[in-house]
Amino acid sequence: MEEQQSLPPHVLIFPLPLQGPVNSMFKLAQLLCYSGLHITLLLTENIYNRLVLHTDITSRFDHQFHGLQIKTISDGLHDDHPREGSKFMEVFESLRTKTKMLFKDMLTSDLLCDGGRRRRVGCIIADGILGFTCDVAEEIGVPVFCVRTISPCCLWIFFCLPKLIESGEYPFKDDDLDEPIRSIPGTETFLRRRDLPGFCRSGDLEDSNIQLFEIEGQENSRGYGLLLNTFEELDSPILNQMRTICPNLYPIGPLHANLKKKLTIENTSSRSSSSSLWTEDRxxxxxxxxxxxxxxxxxxxxxxxxxxxxxxxxxxxxxxxxxxxxxxxxxxxxxxxxxxxxxxxxxxxxxxxxxxxxxxxxxxxxxxxxxxxxxxxxxxxxxxxxxxxxxxxxxxxxxxxxxxxxxxxxxxxxxxxxxxxxxxxxxxxxxxxxxxxxxxxxxxxxxxxxxxxxxxxNCLMEGGSSYSNFERLVKDIKSLSDKV
Missing domain, CATH: 3.40.50.2000 (Glycogen Phosphorylase B;)
Known part of the structure; x- marks a missing residue:
């Protein structure tokens, strides 16, 4: 046990299996690795296979990030099942119903310990829309941070969907998409119906998207804190609104620039490892x-x-x-x-x-x-x-x-x-x-x-808002991991 405690804290990061979230979470994983933490980045098998096909990501991590390991998990769908665009809700449902138990089994086994060279996972950072990760974290007694890689302004609208419905502004009563939306605090002077997420135009309260995102405020407030890829100077008014539901926010972006700055300080290659799901034409x-x-x-x-x-x-x-x-x-x-x-x-x-x-x-x-x-x-x-x-x-x-x-x-x-x-x-x-x-x-x-x-x-400079929030995040992860 003492030998385990002498090892760095071990954090598991589980992104939503889409290009944008995966791209952001790769950068977060590398940043945390530079902060002296052991990181397991958990990817669905489909995402991992595409990355191997289109990038040199595994070889670059072997050379640059010795504390970072990549593990895979099934999303529960056949290899040839469509996974993007309108089909993603099927992926999400499969993750919720089939991947949850695999996730729990992985965390309660020694599979992630790398032959004793890593502690058991002492902290989870998971996409806030994957509510089952919070369920598992609570069951096994591991602290969890939620992370959302979409914009705070859209996340705030998701938080306010119940209020939008309660006010009678949704579903829309007619087809005028330029009608102002008044019941979302902080956006009353400029937001219109056409500026809401596209699925709101269906007007169907039984729509799977409405049902999924209507509980975002409840789900994202379950974690110890909520990580956001933004910076205070860009999103301060919206962040202040969000703190009424999730008081402990960590705005640590822009993540891509945060990592680029760290790579420069460490005298590493100025280009971070690509996490693109397509082959780049240079x-x-x-x-x-x-x-x-x-x-x-x-x-x-x-x-x-x-x-x-x-x-x-x-x-x-x-x-x-x-x-x-x-x-x-x-x-x-x-x-x-x-x-x-x-x-x-x-x-x-x-x-x-x-x-x-x-x-x-x-x-x-x-x-x-x-x-x-x-x-x-x-x-x-x-x-x-x-x-x-x-x-x-x-x-x-x-x-x-x-x-x-x-x-x-x-x-x-x-x-x-x-x-x-x-x-x-x-x-x-x-x-x-x-x-x-x-x-x-x-x-x-x-x-x-x-x-x-x-x-x-400026926010990434020492003493800047995102710099300070990231330092606070690392400190909190270490403190919470030591209590597990």
């Missing part, structure tokens, strides 16, 4: 190297969003007609069932050859940090927004699902960092917004983005 960096500063708009709709061929054409014509240079990520599965490469009109092909570059996937953090990039047309995933904020890049927002509808409204109306294009797919609007961002209002947006970028960088 030729786009060579192309950017030949462009003028702030001359390129980077376009990427993330790892899940899809579009129709008609939408693709409207976006493409808008980009080409804007006359601006563009780097566009079009994933192999972006247009389901369509072989778009064989149907490119001649004028688009010529315009792209002159001013554009298209890849299947890009090293996004590196792209956004590139001086040639002057704007970002994004789906508004939370990782993408934070990366854009940190690098001082204004945004055009075309949200797809979940927190993205809320995020896009905050980008335009609260943070004033760009333009919200939700519910729109028209080449003339695309052309106008690209011109506004990159030419007409370029100086205005860059000034605001540069200001927010400085705040994001």
């Amino acid at each position: 030729t786009c960096i060579d192309w950017l190297n030949n462009q003028l500063p702030n001359s390129v708009i980077y376009v990427s709709f993330g790892s899940v969003a899809t579009m129709t061929n008609e939408q693709l054409m409207e976006f493409w014509y808008g980009l080409v007609n804007s006359g601006q240079r563009f780097l566009w990520v079009i994933r192999p599965d972006s247009i389901p069932g369509e072989d778009w490469k064989t149907k490119i009109p001649a004028d688009l092909a010529m315009g792209t050859k002159e001013r554009g570059y298209i890849v299947g996937w890009a090293p996004q953090e590196e792209v956004l940090a590139h001086p040639a990039v002057g704007g970002f047309w994004t789906h508004c995933g939370w990782n993408s927004i934070l990366e854009s904020v940190y690098e001082g890049k204004p945004m055009i927002c075309w949200p797809y699902f979940l927190d993205q509808q809320v995020n896009s409204r905050f980008v335009e109306k609260v943070w004033e960092l760009g333009l919200d294009m939700k519910d729109t797919c028209d080449r003339e609007i695309v052309e106008k917004m690209v011109k506004d961002l990159m030419v007409v209002r370029k100086d205005e947006f860059l000034e605001r983005a540069n200001h927010m970028s400085k705040l994001a960088k």
